[in-house]
Each structure stands twice: as C-alpha cells, then as structure tokens.
Amino acid sequence: MRLVRLIIVFGWLLASSVVQAQTWPREERVPGGIAIIKIPQQSEAPPQVVFNKKRVYTAKKDGQWFAWVGIPLNQKLGKTQAYWRTRDGDLPLPFTVKNKDYAIQELKVAPKHVNLSAEDLARVRRETPELRGAMNNFRPVVLPLPSIVLPTEGRQSGSFGLRRVFNGESRNPHTGLDIAAPQGTPIKAALPGRVVAQNHYFFNGKTLVLDHGQGLTSLYCHMSRFADLKVGDEVKAGQLIGEVGTTGRSTGPHLHWTMSLNTARVNPSLFLQKAAN
Template sequence: MKSRAWLFSVLLLICSDVLAKLPEQSAVPGGVMILSVGNSQQTKPDVYFEDKPVMVVKADGLWHAVVGIPLSAKAGTLRIVVKRGEERSTQLFSIKDKQYPTQYITVKDERKVNPNSLDMKRINQESSRIHQALTAWTETNNEPVNFVWPIKGRVSGLFGRRRVFNGEPRNPHRGMDIAAKTGTPIHAPAAGIVRGTGNYFFNGNTVFIDHGQGLITMFCHLSRINVKDGETVKQGDIIGAVGATGRVTGPHLHLGVSLNDERVEPRLFFPPESELKK
C-alpha cells in the first residue's frame, strides 16, 4: 500500500509539471518566445532579455524562459542571458517580420489626438505611474498561464495595428479591444495583485494586475473600478466594469498584456476567441 501511495504521489507531481500551461509561441514582433533553459532538476536560472528579468517556469521537466518580444523589434537574431550561480551563458533565437494592418479611427475630441500643453503635463506625469505598474516584479516559483477572458463580447480592435487618428499616424495598438455594453462586469483573468489604478488621459479608468514574474494585465476605459492598489484578487473576481472613458469611440474594454515590460499579443495567453461569445 505504501509503495502504491508513493507511486501515486510521483505521478501527481509529474502530471502537474506536464500540465503547467504556457502561452502560445509566436516568433514575431509583439509575440512570445519560449526557450528551454535547463533541466527542472537543476536550480532555477535567472534569465534576462535586454537587461530586463524574464519569466522562468517549469513544464515538461524543463525550465522555460517565456520572453516578450518588443513590438518594435526587427526581424533577425535576438538573445537572452542565462545565469545560474556563477555560470553565465547566452542563448540566441530568431524572429520573423510581421506587417500589421493599419486602422483608421475618427475621434470627436481633438485634444485626444493633439493634446494641449496642460494635457501633455498630465500625460507625462501619468507615464511614470504607468511605467511603475508595468515594470512590477513579483517573484514566484512557477507561473502557469491559465487565463480566462475577462468579459464576453465582440473583438473590435486587434493588437499591433498601426493606427491613424483623424488622419494623423500614432503609436500602434498595444492591446486588443472587446466591445461590450457600459457596465458589463470585468473579471480578473487570473490571480494576482493590483499594482495600479487610476484615471488616465488616454486610457481612462484603468486597472493593472501583477500575475508574477513580470506578467501584467491591463484593463482600460472602465466606467468604474472595483479594486484598490495592493489588493489581492482571485481568478474571476470583478475588478471593474466596461465603459467609455479616455480616448474611445464607444464603450469597450482595452485588454493589454505586458511581459518583461513589453506589450505583447493578448490572444497568446487566452483560450480560443470562440469562447468570447459564449
């Protein structure tokens, strides 16, 4: 009986290791690379990309570096630095080019396209707060990515699109938009800690959730915020409601995902889009 119990415990550990969910890999700007960086029986390494710490998780008996690729990256060879104690090594990986389509948007409030000097002062002050939220790092031993969609709705804006507001080119879209009625409850996609809330010039009412190891989700344009900075949330908790605050053309949720302080394609972390409509 004892041997059978021991065998069951071993099988349980193996299965939990194999079933640790990782995001989908996409070797393009704004995508995610998953690189093996050692056997899981070894000490967990520290991994860096462009001098920023990188998520490292255990799955299938290996340590994996989960690297967010900058949306501005060019096709070619990039590298990570792997440190384990006094050992240091470099691992190369390649990415392909991706041409994101252009989206033309008309915004009634001209200041949301060409802010005045007072607006710019506010925007600059807000930028440091947003940066602080997106660079939060909470160390965890293993970070499975078992996200659920925060709302149900229609995808109205895709990640990476080059945007032209009122005929003027602006930064690419660094998240995805899901259209829904004002007041629709927004749920935390996974457990985490609220690392920032507030009302921002472009983003409107916003919540940032830190899921560990540099993985941050971002929820913008909310009509209300139901959580506070530093609060711990569980998967499915209501964090706010859909709205039309900030720079918008109608009520929707802007859903962003940041990994090692790079905004990446949210759909790589979530179930199939068909579940958005259920």
C-alpha cells in the same frame, strides 16, 4: 495487474488535466510575440533569464524550466539572444525574430485626444511613469497560473499590433486587444495577481493594472467603474475588477486588455486557447 493498469491510467488522466489547467501561451517569434525557450536548470528555484537587460518570466512544465521571452513591438528583426545567468557566467539563448505585418487602423476621436493641450500634455507626462512603473516592475514571486480567464465577453473589435492613425495622424501601435461590450459588462481578472495601479488616466480612462509575478502584468482600460479594490489587494483569476465603459481616448464601450512580459507588450490572444486574431 488490471488494477495496476487502472491506477496508471487514472494517474495519467489526473496529470494531463493538471497540465491543461496551467496557463501556457502559444509561441510566436515576432515583434509583439513570445519566444518560449527551454532552460536546462535542474534546481527548484526559477532560473534567472534576461532579455534586453530585463528579467524574464520563467515557468515549469513537466519538470522542465522554460523562459517566456516577451518580444517588444519595436524589436529589430533577425537574430537576437536572451541570457541565462549561471554560476559560470551568462549563457546565450539565441533565437530569431521574424516579420509580422500588422494592419493599419484609422480612427476618429475627439481632437483633444490627438493634439494635446499644454495642460493635458502635463497630465500625460505625470501619468505615464506611474503606469509604466506598474506594468514594467519585476516582482520575484512565483504565483500559480491556473487557466486564463477571458476578462470580458464580447466581439473582438481591435486586434493587437494595429498601426494606428488617429484623425489622419500616426500614433503608437495598438498594444492590447479590444473587446467591444455594452457599458456595465463585468470585467474579470485574467490571472491571479496583485492590484498595482488603479486610476483615471487621460488616454486609458479608468484603468487597473495587475501584477502576476516575475514581470507578467495585465492592464484593463476605459472602465465605466471600478470594483471595490485598492492598490495592494490580491485578486483571484475571474474575480470582478470593474465594468466596461468608454472613459479616456475611446470610440465606444469596450475593454482594452494588454498583457506584458519583461516590459514588452505582447499579444494577449497568445494566452487564449483559441487565437483571437
């Protein structure tokens, strides 16, 4: 009897440590947040869920499927719905998006990074579809998600969602988390995935994009140098992917880290155990 109880306790500890090791974001139903919605699908195959006509990441926890719905920063507040595609048609998954007041950040950068020359504008127009294509792709593979690795150690110098004003002019909101660190500090892959873009871009500088499957992607910008990787390579969580730098539109050495779900840029701190900002 005592032995049986011991086995049960040991089994529970093992199971709870397995659950702990799985990355599971915190929920925040706001623009730039994540709605986590239970899907009553019994089968082993991942359920098909769509939001704003984009396929949604699904993950299993304790035998139960959940959709991780990324909410874009420009999402209208109030009632909305994702859809679960079943044999009997699309079933609505309603949820409510609440307001979040993101702070304003004023920055001074080189004028050429705010008012672009015709040549630079042409370059940005070439580069944007390449980056968006890499970030917004839905690859129907289910990869294991071990504990997320903070990509670099340093001071959080810019939180997600800041409404940014460059040299007095309003520009797009901040779609990542900035971590200030000395030039050359290692940058690691947050999760296992495939390298889907690696290039030197006008705004983002030396940048790498990882695809973690099912529309979950991560972006790492402003690097001083890349690790020895190429597009198509598979990386493990924590693997070296580059070094901190200040290439592109940047005010000093830091890593800009973005996480994306169903083409929506979401707050990376929701994936960390401790809230960053």
